[in-house]
Amino acid sequence: xxxxxxxxxxxxxxxxxxxxxxxxxxxxxxxxxxxxxxxxxxxxxxxxxxxxxxxxxxxxxxxxxxxxxxxxxxxxxxxxxxxxxxxxxxxxxxxxxxxxxxxxxxxxxxxxxxxxxxxxxxxxxxxxxxxxxxxxxxxxxxxxxxxxxxxxxxxxxxxxxxxxxxxxxxxxxxxxxxxxxxxxxxxxxxxxxxxxxxxxxxxxxxxxxxxxxxxxxxxxxxxxxxxxxxxxxxxxxxxxxxxxxxxxxxxxxxxxxxxxxx
Numbered sequence: 001x002x003x004x005x006x007x008x009x010x011x012x013x014x015x016x017x018x019x020x021x022x023x024x025x026x027x028x029x030x031x032x033x034x035x036x037x038x039x040x041x042x043x044x045x046x047x048x049x050x051x052x053x054x055x056x057x058x059x060x061x062x063x064x065x066x067x068x069x070x071x072x073x074x075x076x077x078x079x080x081x082x083x084x085x086x087x088x089x090x091x092x093x094x095x096x097x098x099x100x101x102x103x104x105x106x107x108x109x110x111x112x113x114x115x116x117x118x119x120x121x122x123x124x125x126x127x128x129x130x131x132x133x134x135x136x137x138x139x140x141x142x143x144x145x146x147x148x149x150x151x152x153x154x155x156x157x158x159x160x161x162x163x164x165x166x167x168x169x170x171x172x173x174x175x176x177x178x179x180x181x182x183x184x185x186x187x188x189x190x191x192x193x194x195x196x197x198x199x200x201x202x203x204x205x206x207x208x209x210x211x212x213x214x215x216x217x218x219x220x221x222x223x224x225x226x227x228x229x230x231x232x233x234x235x236x237x238x239x240x241x242x243x244x245x246x247x248x249x250x251x252x253x254x255x256x257x258x259x260x261x262x
Contacts, residue, residue: 002027002169002176004206004260007045008037009235020067021180021208021236024051027169028127033059033080034167035180036071043074049257054079058126059115060133062180062208063164064089065150069104077114084126084133086163087119092154102151102159123196131169136162137184137192143219144185166207168193173230174201176262181208181237187223202229204262206254208236217242225249231262 003026010019020037033056036042046053059080062068069089093103111117118124121136139145149158161183169176177193179186186209190202205224211217224232234246235254243253 002171002262004178004262005051006235006254006256006258007051008041008256009254019236020070021062022068022071023178023207024053025167025169025178027176028130030057030127030131031055032057032126032131032167034178035060035062035068036075038067038070040071040074042071045257056080057082059083060126060167061085061089062166063161063183064091064093064104065161065181066102066105068180072104072106072111077111080115082116082118083111084118084120084124086121086136086165088163089119091159091163093151093159094153095151096149126167129170131167132196133167134165134189134192134196137165137188139184139188140191141185141187141223143216144188150183166193168197170197170199171203171262173262174203175199176204177202177206179205179207179209182210186210187220190224190227202227204231204233204260205229206231206233206235206260208238209234209242210237211242212239214241217245221245221249231260233260 005024007022007024008020020041022035022037022042025032056079090104090108095102123135124133149160151159153159164183166179166189175193175197232251233254234251
């Protein structure tokens with residue numbers, strides 16, 4: 001059994017770094033905090049709903065953008081056994097418009113003092129042959145490729161969010177795939193999760209899908225329809241048109257403090 005609680009997602013529409021995303025996963029005797037949203041959003045919400053953030057086995061960061069990592073400033077690290085992310089998660093990142101800081105609020109060296117930090121480009125098994133952090137996602141699907149950077153790195157190079165990753169949980173019904181923002185392309189993530197998990201079925205698709213362009217949304221919907229996914233739950237980094245199109249194929253939008261059991 002896998003339990004997922006949405007600790008924070010945007011209420012109505014995506015609003016850049018202020019939107020935020022975070023969820024809590026309990027599966028196979030592992031307690032995983034996936035992303036930490038913006039400011040102290042998750043602390044306010046967990047206190048309101050009496051949800052405990054004690055005894056976290058892994059704090060996993062999907063990537064290093066502010067709406068997913070800003071909450072690191074408010075975490076009680078004595079309750080975190082391991083912090084897991086792609087190595088590029090802690091690069092200094094900047095939004096192009098307005099030109100402001102978009103990355104992690106804390107230095108990597110500081111976090112290494114606070115908890116055990118694991119940086120991995122390769123898939124990392126949180127629970128052997130059961131729960132995996134996918135690491136760097138190969139980008140092979142042509143319509144998801146973009147030459148335009150999301151923002152910029154400190155050295156002036158474009159930020160293509162190569163650190164963007166996801167968590168896959170193997171189940172009897174197929175893969176439970178949990179995404180943060182899907183800068184890698186949600187279809188690329190699906191294909192890589194199936195390859196790493198050696199399963200051909202996606203049972204649950206939940207999280208941020210990063211979809212704003214109508215042509216890409218249309219092609220993504222067609223791709224996902226062919227996957228015959230049982231549960232589709234978009235919830236972060238999409239526009240209203242994308243939500244509407246997912247509803248047509250049975251998708252149901254997630255909400256803050258919503259609980260799922262799969």
